[in-house]
Amino acid sequence: MQRRVFLASMLAVVVLGALVTRVIQNQYYYFAAYVILQYVVLATAWNILGGYTGYVNFGSAAFFALGAYTSVVLIKAAAAPLVVLVVAGGLVSGLLGLGIGYLTLRLRGVFFAIATLALAVVLQTMFINWEYVGGARGIYIIRPKTVPFFTSYVEFLFAVMVVLAVVAVTVAWWIENSRVGRGLAAIRDNEEAAECMGVPTLKLKLVATTVSGVLMGVAGAPFPYYVTYVEPSSAFNLDYAVNSLAMPMIGGTTTWAGPVLGAVLLGTAQQVATVTISSALNLLIVGIILVAFVILAPEGIIGLVRRVTKGKRG
Amino acid sequence: MADPLLEVHNVTKRFGGFEALSNVSLEVREGERFGLIGPNGSGKTTLINCISGALRNDGGRILFRGTDVTEMPAYQRTRLGIARSFQIPKPFTSMTLLENLCIPLEYAAHARSGGDEAAGDAREILRLMGLESKAHITPAGLSQIEMRKLELARAMAAKPKLLISDEAMAGLSSAEVDDILAILFKLNEDGITIIMIEHIMRAVMRFSERIVVFDAGAKIAEGTPQAIAENKEVEKAYLGE
Numbered sequence: 001m002q003r004r005v006f007l008a009s010m011l012a013v014v015v016l017g018a019l020v021t022r023v024i025q026n027q028y029y030y031f032a033a034y035v036i037l038q039y040v041v042l043a044t045a046w047n048i049l050g051g052y053t054g055y056v057n058f059g060s061a062a063f064f065a066l067g068a069y070t071s072v073v074l075i076k077a078a079a080a081p082l083v084v085l086v087v088a089g090g091l092v093s094g095l096l097g098l099g100i101g102y103l104t105l106r107l108r109g110v111f112f113a114i115a116t117l118a119l120a121v122v123l124q125t126m127f128i129n130w131e132y133v134g135g136a137r138g139i140y141i142i143r144p145k146t147v148p149f150f151t152s153y154v155e156f157l158f159a160v161m162v163v164l165a166v167v168a169v170t171v172a173w174w175i176e177n178s179r180v181g182r183g184l185a186a187i188r189d190n191e192e193a194a195e196c197m198g199v200p201t202l203k204l205k206l207v208a209t210t211v212s213g214v215l216m217g218v219a220g221a222p223f224p225y226y227v228t229y230v231e232p233s234s235a236f237n238l239d240y241a242v243n244s245l246a247m248p249m250i251g252g253t254t255t256w257a258g259p260v261l262g263a264v265l266l267g268t269a270q271q272v273a274t275v276t277i278s279s280a281l282n283l284l285i286v287g288i289i290l291v292a293f294v295i296l297a298p299e300g301i302i303g304l305v306r307r308v309t310k311g312k313r314g
Numbered sequence: 315m316a317d318p319l320l321e322v323h324n325v326t327k328r329f330g331g332f333e334a335l336s337n338v339s340l341e342v343r344e345g346e347r348f349g350l351i352g353p354n355g356s357g358k359t360t361l362i363n364c365i366s367g368a369l370r371n372d373g374g375r376i377l378f379r380g381t382d383v384t385e386m387p388a389y390q391r392t393r394l395g396i397a398r399s400f401q402i403p404k405p406f407t408s409m410t411l412l413e414n415l416c417i418p419l420e421y422a423a424h425a426r427s428g429g430d431e432a433a434g435d436a437r438e439i440l441r442l443m444g445l446e447s448k449a450h451i452t453p454a455g456l457s458q459i460e461m462r463k464l465e466l467a468r469a470m471a472a473k474p475k476l477l478i479s480d481e482a483m484a485g486l487s488s489a490e491v492d493d494i495l496a497i498l499f500k501l502n503e504d505g506i507t508i509i510m511i512e513h514i515m516r517a518v519m520r521f522s523e524r525i526v527v528f529d530a531g532a533k534i535a536e537g538t539p540q541a542i543a544e545n546k547e548v549e550k551a552y553l554g555e
Binding site: 179182183185186188189190192193194195196197198199200201202254 | 366367368387388389390392393397398400404405406407408409413416417418420421422423468471472
């Protein structure tokens with residue numbers, strides 16, 4: 001029953017996304033919505049490892065950028081279509097995810113977080129020095145002139161991101177309600193006890209880091225076509241790392257709805273602030289809200305709502 | 315005499331230059347109530363960490379029901395039938411008691427079957443442990459003895475053949491110790507082999523059919539509770555010369 005409701009509402013989101021492109025003409029909305037949806041994917045991906053499994057990833061930007069640069073390479077080398085870019089970006093970042101999964105064998109807690117941060121720095125340095133993809137100068141990407149069914153390429157990218165967001169949320173929802181999700185929760189609560197209770201901890205952690213990596217890479221794959229100019233400091237921007245961590249924390253890390261809520265609220269606030277105040281204010285907003293939530297509502301908005309409704313009943 | 319359920323052959327474990335276990339060998343028979351005692355730091359917990367797979371031993375072999383488990387990860391040993399409780403309770407804090415038990419039920423006891431069955435079994439185990447009224451709260455709301463019972467209940471939920479109870483009674487009152495002892499006796503009657511690690515002599519002496527004494531990483535005595543109580547070596551290990 002619950003499953004049907006969830007899947008139906010996910011389908012409804014896709015249909016709604018498609019319908020919107022028939023109604024709204026102002027291109028700015030697609031630009032803004034793309035970013036928000038991209039954060040839905042990133043926050044959801046982060047949460048599979050950070051929220052469900054308890055391993056904090058500070059290197060989300062690395063996975064995102066790796067997806068973006070995989071696209072750059074494929075566009076330049078083979079003029080590959082977007083579907084191929086998304087699949088390839090997911091695969092490459094997924095492999096990186098599998099790699100950091102093995103780090104969890106030795107690194108826990110804050111040490112794991114620092115390692116992921118270091119990973120982002122190392123990768124960024126690599127891309128700065130890789131001439132083929134533009135090096136530090138960056139590279140221009142030319143969008144295809146037309147796309148079937150859509151009046152503009154941005155509308156098309158928006159529709160793609162709607163689908164990706166729905167896929168990401170569905171994956172998270174499935175994990176959450178499966179044996180895998182319960183195993184991950186056991187790892188988060190106490191890894192040693194989980195292993196002794198029959199949970200194959202290493203295998204599940206590898207699943208979590210890989211799935212998380214795949215989704216982040218997928219989010220980054222259409223990025224070159226969105227910005228049309230890719231350079232390391234924008235692809236590896238701190239915004240991605242901070243936002244994909246802050247959004248689930250603010251929304252709530254224990255359910256799939258948390259990162260979605262966090263990404264929509266915070267993403268929208270950032271877009272509004274960019275237009276009305278200044279684009280430099282974004283991280284400040286996130287920072288202040290994050291600090292407020294960590295102190296006042298460590299379980300996020302979802303946790304807050306649960307506490308209030310429970311309080312009323314009890 | 316029953317076949318050995320667990321065989322430990324010449325197990326050695328080092329932490330850097332410190333030898334926590336040196337050449338330890340012992341056997342636990344099917345259905346036995348086995349006591350493991352020794353002063354603090356004598357290597358009891360290290361040994362059961364090696365048996366359960368939390369640590370890998372540097373030398374020697376460990377056999378469970380004839381299968382060499384020395385190289386096996388801990389979760390596979392649990393699936394084979396070795397379960398343990400932790401000296402310092404390590405509950406899954408974000409889950410209710412019922413969900414706590416569902417983890418081993420789902421992952422170890424019936425690794426293949428579904429979730430509904432697990433919830434039913436979990437309820438049954440909570441009832442046996444006298445925790446059924448707390449099924450839907452998280453471990454944060456438990457008292458000290460309830461926490462110990464949860465540790466045992468969760469180990470039981472793995473449906474083990476061998477249960478290792480690591481100081482399940484430390485810090486409990488005399489009545490509470492009896493409470494836990496009764497549970498362990500009951501489990502043993504149901505056919506589960508039990509290794510008890512305990513500092514409370516009254517409990518170990520009453521419970522165990524056979525006791526092994528550790529000192530400084532080596533086995534110094536083995537025998538019935540009666541024989542151990544009269545052993546001069548043991549007295550020396552505990553009280554000094």
